[in-house]
Each structure stands twice: as C-alpha cells, then as structure tokens.
Amino acid sequence: MTGQVRTVDGRVAGRRGQATRQKLLDCLREMLDTSPYRDVKVIDVARMAGTSPATFYQYFQDVESAILEIANDMAKDGQRLKTLAEDQNWAGKGGFAAAEALADGFLEFWRDYEPILRVVDLASAEGDKRFYKVRQKILTAVTGSLTEAIENMQAKGKVGDEVQPNAMAGTLVAMLAAVAGHQKGFESWNIKMKDVRPALSTLVFMGVTGKKPPTR
Amino acid sequence: MTGQVRTVDGRVAGRRGQATRQKLLDCLREMLDTSPYRDVKVIDVARMAGTSPATFYQYFQDVESAILEIANDMAKDGQRLKTLAEDQNWAGKGGFAAAEALADGFLEFWRDYEPILRVVDLASAEGDKRFYKVRQKILTAVTGSLTEAIENMQAKGKVGDEVQPNAMAGTLVAMLAAVAGHQKGFESWNIKMKDVRPALSTLVFMGVTGKKPPTR
DNA sequence: GCAGAAATCTGACGATCAGTCAGATCGGGT
DNA sequence: ACCCGATCTGACTGATCGTCAGATTTCTGC
Structure with a gap:
C-alpha cells in the first residue's frame, strides 16, 4: 500500500535509514513549533538531529x-x-x-x-x-x-x-x-x-x- | 500625522530617497505576487529595482x-x-x-x-x-x-x-x-x-x- | 568471528545570499 | 564652479545551500 521509503536517489531505505529519516522529520516538526517558517534552516534541523546537512539531503529534496x-x-x-x-x-x-x-x-x-x-x-x-x-x-x-x-x-x-x-x-x-x-x-x-x-x-x-x- | 520617512539609521529621507524606497516596496510586492514567500530574497528585490542590496538595507531592517x-x-x-x-x-x-x-x-x-x-x-x-x-x-x-x-x-x-x-x-x-x-x-x-x-x-x-x- | 558488500554518513567544497561599512557619486544651493 | 549633505554601492565577512567522493557503519554469507 504505502510505497517503501526511498532516498532521493531512489534507493530503498533500510532500518537505520528510516530511523534517521524519522528523527529528521521529528526535529523539523519541533523546529516549526518554535521558529517562523521562513527561518527554518536545513542546517539547524540537521544539527538538532545530531547529523549533518548532507544526510538531510539524502532523504529530502528540500525543506x-x-x-x-x-x-x-x-x-x-x-x-x-x-x-x-x-x-x-x-x-x-x-x-x-x-x-x-x-x-x-x-x-x-x-x-x-x-x-x-x-x-x-x-x-x-x-x-x-x-x-x-x-x-x-x-x-x-x-x-x-x-x-x-x-x-x-x-x-x-x-x-x-x-x-x-x-x-x-x-x-x-x-x-x-x-x-x-x-x-x-x-x-x-x-x-x-x-x-x-x-x-x-x-x-x-x-x-x-x-x-x-x-x-x- | 504620518511620521516622516526615515532610513534605518534615523536620517529623514529626501525626495530621491523616498522614490527609491517606494520602488523597492513596489518590486517587493511584485515579487510576492510571483514567488513563494520563503523564496523572496533581498538580492532579487534590489536587482529588480535596479539598485544594490545595500540600498535595501538602508531603508528596511529586513524583508x-x-x-x-x-x-x-x-x-x-x-x-x-x-x-x-x-x-x-x-x-x-x-x-x-x-x-x-x-x-x-x-x-x-x-x-x-x-x-x-x-x-x-x-x-x-x-x-x-x-x-x-x-x-x-x-x-x-x-x-x-x-x-x-x-x-x-x-x-x-x-x-x-x-x-x-x-x-x-x-x-x-x-x-x-x-x-x-x-x-x-x-x-x-x-x-x-x-x-x-x-x-x-x-x-x-x-x-x-x-x-x-x-x-x- | 570475519571478509566483502551494501547501506549510510560526513567533511569539504563552490555557489549564493545576508548584512555591514567606508568611500564614491549625485544633486541642489550659492 | 564649488561645496555639502544625501544617497548609493563595491567589497567584504560570515552563514547557508546543495553536491560529491570517500570514510564509516551495518549487514550477509560463510
């Protein structure tokens, strides 16, 4: 039903990948709770998730x-x-x-x-x-x-x-x-x-x- | 009634200054008509108004x-x-x-x-x-x-x-x-x-x- | 438990933009 | 023509974007 979770370049994400991806989403959501939409930066989300911006771009095209x-x-x-x-x-x-x-x-x-x-x-x-x-x-x-x-x-x-x-x-x-x-x-x-x-x-x-x- | 138009550093703007300021506002408004809010950049507004970003910051704190x-x-x-x-x-x-x-x-x-x-x-x-x-x-x-x-x-x-x-x-x-x-x-x-x-x-x-x- | 493969992460980079400042330019008054 | 305040801008620092090749971690078959 729900298509598998994929990275930007089309690879299917495994257990670890899904976890970081979810962590990024959670942090993004928390970020949106507190900062204006215009000020939400990829780098901040990544930092909050304890990972690097490059990782973010592995899972999402953009914010x-x-x-x-x-x-x-x-x-x-x-x-x-x-x-x-x-x-x-x-x-x-x-x-x-x-x-x-x-x-x-x-x-x-x-x-x-x-x-x-x-x-x-x-x-x-x-x-x-x-x-x-x-x-x-x-x-x-x-x-x-x-x-x-x-x-x-x-x-x-x-x-x-x-x-x-x-x-x-x-x-x-x-x-x-x-x-x-x-x-x-x-x-x-x-x-x-x-x-x-x-x-x-x-x-x-x-x-x-x-x-x-x-x-x- | 309406306070005089002032630059960011408090100087009162003259005829020419008011004109550029207005032009910047017009261009910003046009920009908002066509681009998503998140993508409106000072540099684009300035370019459209035929002036430099520094001029924008002379009249406005930020976007x-x-x-x-x-x-x-x-x-x-x-x-x-x-x-x-x-x-x-x-x-x-x-x-x-x-x-x-x-x-x-x-x-x-x-x-x-x-x-x-x-x-x-x-x-x-x-x-x-x-x-x-x-x-x-x-x-x-x-x-x-x-x-x-x-x-x-x-x-x-x-x-x-x-x-x-x-x-x-x-x-x-x-x-x-x-x-x-x-x-x-x-x-x-x-x-x-x-x-x-x-x-x-x-x-x-x-x-x-x-x-x-x-x-x- | 281990070598090799696959998945995942990241440092580093060129490009773009934010925001600042000192100095160049302009334009009106004399 | 000259002066002076008003206005503009080039150039700079620092931050973020978005990408890539290579390092690191995890998985697999044995």
Whole structure:
C-alpha cells in the first residue's frame, strides 16, 4: 500500500535509514513549533538531529518536501474529521449535537497540527499543487458529506434551494478551518473559545438545515 | 500625522530617497505576487529595482519589515470594510443586501491584496505581534460593528442570547476572511464564486439576525 | 568471528545570499 | 564652479545551500 521509503536517489531505505529519516522529520516538526517558517534552516534541523546537512539531503529534496511528508501523515489522521460529518441526522437537537461535534473535531485537529497546517495553508494559497492536494484530502471529504446533508434537507423541501449545497458546504468548512486556525488569535482578542464553540455550531447547524438551532 | 520617512539609521529621507524606497516596496510586492514567500530574497528585490542590496538595507531592517510597511498601507485602505458593517439596518431585505455588500467587500479586498494578506496571516499566526496588530486593525473594526449589530438584535428580543455577540461576530469575520483568501482554491475545486457569494451572505445574515434570509 | 558488500554518513567544497561599512557619486544651493 | 549633505554601492565577512567522493557503519554469507 504505502510505497517503501526511498532516498532521493531512489534507493530503498533500510532500518537505520528510516530511523534517521524519522528523527529528521521529528526535529523539523519541533523546529516549526518554535521558529517562523521562513527561518527554518536545513542546517539547524540537521544539527538538532545530531547529523549533518548532507544526510538531510539524502532523504529530502528540500525543506518543503520534508514538510509535505509530515503533512501527508497528518492528512491520514485527518480522515477522522470526515466521519464526524458523515451519515448524521441533522434534524433537531441531535443535529445540533452533530454540529457541535464537528466544530470540536476541527478545533482539536488544528490544535494538534497547528504549525504544519499553517504551512500547508500558505503553500497551497501560493499555488503549490502538492500542498493543495493535501489540504484537499483533509477538507474535501468533510465538504462532500456536508454537501450530501444539505442536499437531503433541500430534497425534503424543508430548506429553500437558493443556495448551492456545494458552495454552502465549502463555506462552512472554510469557516471551521479558519476559526480553528486562529484559536490563539481569538483568545488574545478577548473572545473566549468557550463562546466561539456555540457560535460555530450554530452557524453550521443553520447552514445545513436553514433553521435556528433548537433552544434547550 | 504620518511620521516622516526615515532610513534605518534615523536620517529623514529626501525626495530621491523616498522614490527609491517606494520602488523597492513596489518590486517587493511584485515579487510576492510571483514567488513563494520563503523564496523572496533581498538580492532579487534590489536587482529588480535596479539598485544594490545595500540600498535595501538602508531603508528596511529586513524583508519582513518591508512587507510590514506594505501591510500598513493596506490596513489603511482596509478601513473601508468597516463602513460596510457600520450603522446598517440588518432587518429584512435591506439586511440581506447589507450582508451581500459585506461579503463582496471582503472578496474584493482580498483579491486586491492576496499575497500580502497571506504573509500577514502566516506571520500573525506565528505570533509576530507587529503583523498581528495589522491584521487586528483591519478585522477589529468590522468585528466591532457586527458585534453591535448583533447586540441590537438581541436587545430587541428578536434573537435568543445563547450566543455571545462578540464570538459570533468574530466567527463571521474569520469566515469572510478565510473564504476571501481561498477564492482560487474554491474555483479549482469546482465551486464557483458566484455560488459562494449567496452562501456567505446567507450565513452572515443568519449569524447577525438569527433568521433565514427573506425569499425574494 | 570475519571478509566483502551494501547501506549510510560526513567533511569539504563552490555557489549564493545576508548584512555591514567606508568611500564614491549625485544633486541642489550659492 | 564649488561645496555639502544625501544617497548609493563595491567589497567584504560570515552563514547557508546543495553536491560529491570517500570514510564509516551495518549487514550477509560463510
């Protein structure tokens, strides 16, 4: 399934090689936690991993390729978000609970991978196809599930069809991702995440069902 | 009002100096349009401006400071967004029109300044206070206006107060900014901006008023 | 346990860029 | 024409990039 780990010149990496490679990835990830993306240098990563820059280039084309590698792992983990939007009953109180769970899922996922997601966001906005694809992989599944949900609501005639299900779903997902990505920003802005959570859930619920959430 | 333009060592720049400085900023901006942020080099900017790297350092501490300068100008222009959310009547059809205008304002503003806003977003997410302040300056005014609007709606008793006005306003603004910042992404995703616009407006309207938008 | 082979690592190098400074150049005022 | 402050730049040091040939480590068959 997953292709074997290979060095830049195509050789298959053995036990030792995989270990150093992983160590480099770990150090890179730690580096991104603490330094601005622009300031992450190969030489620092190598030093932190107790190896030489030349070794880094044995396993990765450049820093971006290495980050892409981390991002791909992340994308696998990201498939859990999809299950939160899939096959839910969006009506009534259960629907609102689903919206809350979805919001929580995004908030948590972004908390886990914040620095990587920052870079993925930037690079895909800059037009890098490889990063765009990763972002896609994470978000597209959720968007698809939400689209279906909205289509169902519209089919039942409960919601007007002035809004394209696809566009609404994409917008909601973008919103969730954006808010999740600026959690620290919100906090230092005098807005508590405790208050943002209901706002997010409410908007998701309203976007999907077209109704106010049930009072409880 | 605006402090005089100064060189790094504190001298006030004259006519000629201001011209080269501006030229450097223009070239930097053009550079950001075409190259990834991480790959923008002082030497390239200087070359494009027909001057030497040393001249660049006469006017700017580093690349970031120069971008910050551009970002500050942008923030001034961004005050037009505030007027779109301010003193609006959010009820009924007029309210929906206001929501549409606000969405359009964001979409257009982001289209004008996309590459700069990308960097501002990244840097402020990375914890750079200076960039955070710029981002704040643009978004805080809009958030404030929206907060007031929601508070008014709640005061009239038309909307439940399960949701903090501040948090809802912040969430809506984050959504607007996110969608505006991924316009190209949406397009290449089979979602047309023409369809996103109503989705955005609908969510803004529902977020502020708590109701479905009027059918028309 | 050992020789040979394969895998892995690294020192060293040329190229590029960051950032600084002293001195060259420019341009307006007299 | 001359002066003087403003402006620009060549040239330099130090850091990083990215590559390669050769050194070192690990594995394999015996």
